[in-house]
Amino acid sequence: MTNLILLTESNAKRWAAARLTRNFTTVARRLVAPAAKARYQAVSARTGVPWPAIAVIHERECSQDWTGSLAQGDPWNRVSVHVPAGRGPFRSWEEAAMDALVNCAPYAARNTDWSAGGTLTLLERYNGLGYAARGRPSPYVWSGTDQYSCGKYVRDGVYDPNVVDRQLGCAGMLKAMMALDPTITFTGAPITPAASVKPIPAEKPATPSITNPSQGSIGAFIANIFNVVFRRKA
Numbered sequence: 001m002t003n004l005i006l007l008t009e010s011n012a013k014r015w016a017a018a019r020l021t022r023n024f025t026t027v028a029r030r031l032v033a034p035a036a037k038a039r040y041q042a043v044s045a046r047t048g049v050p051w052p053a054i055a056v057i058h059e060r061e062c063s064q065d066w067t068g069s070l071a072q073g074d075p076w077n078r079v080s081v082h083v084p085a086g087r088g089p090f091r092s093w094e095e096a097a098m099d100a101l102v103n104c105a106p107y108a109a110r111n112t113d114w115s116a117g118g119t120l121t122l123l124e125r126y127n128g129l130g131y132a133a134r135g136r137p138s139p140y141v142w143s144g145t146d147q148y149s150c151g152k153y154v155r156d157g158v159y160d161p162n163v164v165d166r167q168l169g170c171a172g173m174l175k176a177m178m179a180l181d182p183t184i185t186f187t188g189a190p191i192t193p194a195a196s197v198k199p200i201p202a203e204k205p206a207t208p209s210i211t212n213p214s215q216g217s218i219g220a221f222i223a224n225i226f227n228v229v230f231r232r233k234a
Helices: 004-017 025-032 034-047 051-062 093-103 116-127 170-180 218-233
Strands: 152-155 158-160
Touching: 004 116, 025 034, 025 051, 025 170, 034 051, 034 093, 051 093, 051 116, 051 170, 116 170
Parallel strands: none
Antiparallel strands: 152 158
């Protein structure tokens, strides 16, 4: 059984040392785009999972396809056939995402460690601990960085040490996203979306009165005469 404490420490060290070996900018821009970010934040608010973590899972599972489930990339409007199988159908991408994070292993919504090491370990568990069991860095997390060179499970239970994962890994995506969006940080606690700010209603005009007559009215005409007379006397 994998020691998650040691794995968390290892992932934290890798994060501090990692350098990107591929271009992550194009993907990162898609993930932090305002429309996408708003949808990730909506799910984050309901699950406690930081929105950047949701974003990189979405990219890994189905290349940010909004018709694909966060759980395994299957269409969310049909019953899933890949692991986790038998989920859905759902009414929306958001509903499917919440199910994946709350009701499916590794139950991301229960995670309490959102430090760098904790977040990356949760992401590794999301894909499976087969690489950790072999003492190998997970391409799900590290592909596209100098922490990974080769080795991939080409299908369930079948590991090929010579295959290189061509998908970008979660760690590199997070680094690139942080460069574009400075609000993304590892704080050791869930990254929650900013509280919505209600628009300030426009100030209502004052009700016309003797001291504040309506513009163009007789009262305004008389008030103007008084002002002229008294200014002259002054």
